[in-house]
Amino acid sequence: MLAVYKKELRSYFTSMIGFVFIALFLVVVGIYFTSYNLVAGYANFDYVLQSIGLLFIILIPTVTMRMIAEETKSKTDQLLYTSPLTIEKIVLGKYLAVYTLFLIVVAIICFYPLILGQFGVIDYPLAYANIFGFALMGAAYMAIGMFISSTTENQMIAAVLSFLVFLITYLMSYIVQVVPGDHLSAWIIFSVVNLLIAVVLYTSLKNINVALIFAGVVEVILTVIYVIKPSFYDGAVVKFLNWFSLFERYKAFGLGIIDFGSVIYYLSLVFLFWFLTVQTIKKRRWN
Amino acid sequence: MIEVSNLVKQYGDHYAVDHLSFTVEEGEVLGFLVPNGAGKSTTMNIITGYISATEGTVTINGHDILDEPEEAKKCMGYLPEIPPVYPEMTVKEYLNFVAEIKGVKKEDRFDDVMNAMEMTKITNYQNRLIRHLSKGYRQRTGIAGAMIGNPDIIILDEPTVGLDPSQIIEVRDLIRSLAKDHTIILSSHIMQEISAVCDRVLIINKGKMIVNDSIKDLSKKMSGSNRLELKLKADAEEAKQMLLAIDEVESVDVVSKEDGIIDLHVYSQDTDVREKVFLACAATKTPIYGMSLIEMTLEEIFIKLIANMEKEKEEA
Known part of the structure; x- marks a missing residue:
């Protein structure tokens, strides 16, 4: 695993991607830092990190798009997968390498509140809670980006797809506001989601029976709940959609709250997408 | 292993x-x-x-x-x-x-x-x-x-x-x-x-x-088409008769004739007929200028095998 980690990290810095990523990131943070903190004179560093969301979701795919797709395309994956290393370790090594890039950025950002501290009173716990949350959110997004990179061998597709998925999660807190709240709409929305899951099941397992049975059982449960206890659907859609809103969770850090649930949430996302990446690679071998 | x-x-x-x-x-x-x-x-x-x-x-x-x-x-x-x-x-x-x-x-x-x-x-x-x-x-x-x-x-x-x-x-x-x-x-x-x-x-x-x-x-295994390349100083027809008299020889092709020297391809099934050919030539006092056993190259075997398979498929 260490070998893959070192190799990946080295390739980020020999191919310039690493430098470009770090530089761009620091430019983005630097611009906001200058305009909010230095020019406008706000003492809150958290304003900076809370504001760069959109640029953040553009920057992350630039490094995650190549993670698996590049090796699949150039067939160097044959070396890795026929070596005694397990796929779990290979993927972990790759993930840790890309996350190290992000941590370098985070480490540099850690100095910014100290700079501000030279000019006045800074709420350090708030600033660092924010940076901590930022590092966690980055970890989750990078894992998602890696997973998307494993589903295709075209880096551009991986980048665009990642950006779209990130954008949806970014806009989720706005989408949630326009979702209808009545029980019937909730039932319809959940049924559609159920159908989508069934389609995914079918395309990945190629087994129509499993997909149909799954969809049928879930649909029956949804309908029974709708008939017997419709109050279950109160706010259920919002709750459900908020699950996909990575930025919503990050906002709590902006208030200086380190919510244990959010920490677990981000870490489970990392684990989930690491697991899905491993499964995608394993599945490709069976096709 | x-x-x-x-x-x-x-x-x-x-x-x-x-x-x-x-x-x-x-x-x-x-x-x-x-x-x-x-x-x-x-x-x-x-x-x-x-x-x-x-x-x-x-x-x-x-x-x-x-x-x-x-x-x-x-x-x-x-x-x-x-x-x-x-x-x-x-x-x-x-x-x-x-x-x-x-x-x-x-x-x-x-x-x-x-x-x-x-x-x-x-x-x-x-x-x-x-x-x-x-x-x-x-x-x-x-x-x-x-x-x-x-x-x-x-x-x-x-x-x-x-x-x-x-x-x-x-x-x-x-x-x-x-x-x-x-x-x-x-x-x-x-x-x-x-x-x-x-x-x-x-x-x-x-x-x-x-x-x-x-x-x-x-x-x-592929020697079903073992081929003997033979160079003799003899009349083509006579040589052909003489070689066909050997039991194992299946067919004889005359490839070229030049100044009384003929090139022949002798086909036999599974066995090496060089000795018998030599003895037959010796008995009729036919001078041998050259003789070599040609085994099929992998290339020929390959093409033949693939062709055989296609043929079997068509028949089936």
């Missing part, structure tokens, strides 16, 4: 590998002789654990590739069709990386890498970026990678493709020297290559095994 049994790889309705079974003994050099797109790389990829089979098992030195992948993969070095090299690394960095992922101990790594570079004659290129290497040197780097960790089994998928003639000879020599203490599977669609370095040949067409035989047995 590699044991492949009942291997099937199915892509939809298409069988890339169709119930393939064979064994490679320790120290043996097995040649895969396969037309393009007949399931060669698929088979090799399954043996090395890159992809999984639909059915069947592969056992490497007693370790199943699916159940104990780590142990099985430790015994193998693999050079795929496209050498899996990283263009942004130097040759030495690359080989060190391969040594690391293959779990070569730190203290052995330097020697192992040096040895691999020496055997493939790339020591002078060790600090070059692979990006800047020619196809031939990339190929050698790939072969060096397969040798790292001194695995018992080395699997090479078309190792000489894209090399110039002198490099081809070098690579063949390298394979021969590796063959002394390694089990090797080698694939190629060039027949001379297989007959030059392999003990045994496996011919596959459309995922099915057609032949699994030693090179010698194979040409012998």
Whole structure:
């Protein structure tokens, strides 16, 4: 695993991607830092990190798009997968390498509140809670980006797809506001989601029976709940959609709250997408 | 030792590998002789654990590739069709990386890498970026990678493709020297290559095994068309009569006549008729200018086998 980690990290810095990523990131943070903190004179560093969301979701795919797709395309994956290393370790090594890039950025950002501290009173716990949350959110997004990179061998597709998925999660807190709240709409929305899951099941397992049975059982449960206890659907859609809103969770850090649930949430996302990446690679071998 | 049994790889309705079974003994050099797109790389990829089979098992030195992948993969070095090299690394960095992922101990790594570079004659290129290497040197780097960790089994998928003639000879020599203490599977669609370095040949067409035989047995088996090239000083008709009088001779073709010297092709079934031909000529006092037994080349055998298979299919 260490070998893959070192190799990946080295390739980020020999191919310039690493430098470009770090530089761009620091430019983005630097611009906001200058305009909010230095020019406008706000003492809150958290304003900076809370504001760069959109640029953040553009920057992350630039490094995650190549993670698996590049090796699949150039067939160097044959070396890795026929070596005694397990796929779990290979993927972990790759993930840790890309996350190290992000941590370098985070480490540099850690100095910014100290700079501000030279000019006045800074709420350090708030600033660092924010940076901590930022590092966690980055970890989750990078894992998602890696997973998307494993589903295709075209880096551009991986980048665009990642950006779209990130954008949806970014806009989720706005989408949630326009979702209808009545029980019937909730039932319809959940049924559609159920159908989508069934389609995914079918395309990945190629087994129509499993997909149909799954969809049928879930649909029956949804309908029974709708008939017997419709109050279950109160706010259920919002709750459900908020699950996909990575930025919503990050906002709590902006208030200086380190919510244990959010920490677990981000870490489970990392684990989930690491697991899905491993499964995608394993599945490709069976096709 | 590699044991492949009942291997099937199915892509939809298409069988890339169709119930393939064979064994490679320790120290043996097995040649895969396969037309393009007949399931060669698929088979090799399954043996090395890159992809999984639909059915069947592969056992490497007693370790199943699916159940104990780590142990099985430790015994193998693999050079795929496209050498899996990283263009942004130097040759030495690359080989060190391969040594690391293959779990070569730190203290052995330097020697192992040096040895691999020496055997493939790339020591002078060790600090070059692979990006800047020619196809031939990339190929050698790939072969060096397969040798790292001194695995018992080395699997090479078309190792000489894209090399110039002198490099081809070098690579063949390298394979021969590796063959002394390694089990090797080698694939190629060039027949001379297989007959030059392999003990045994496996011919596959459309995922099915057609032949699994030693090179010698194979040409012998195909000797149904053993041909004797004969040069005599005699009258064509008389010579023909004389040769056909030998029981084993099936047919005689007169190829050319020149100044009383005739060239003949004598076809016989399964047996070597040189002695009888000599005695017959001696009895009739016919001078022999030349005589040689022509065994079928792998190329001819290959074409014939494929043609036979097609014919059988049509009849069926």
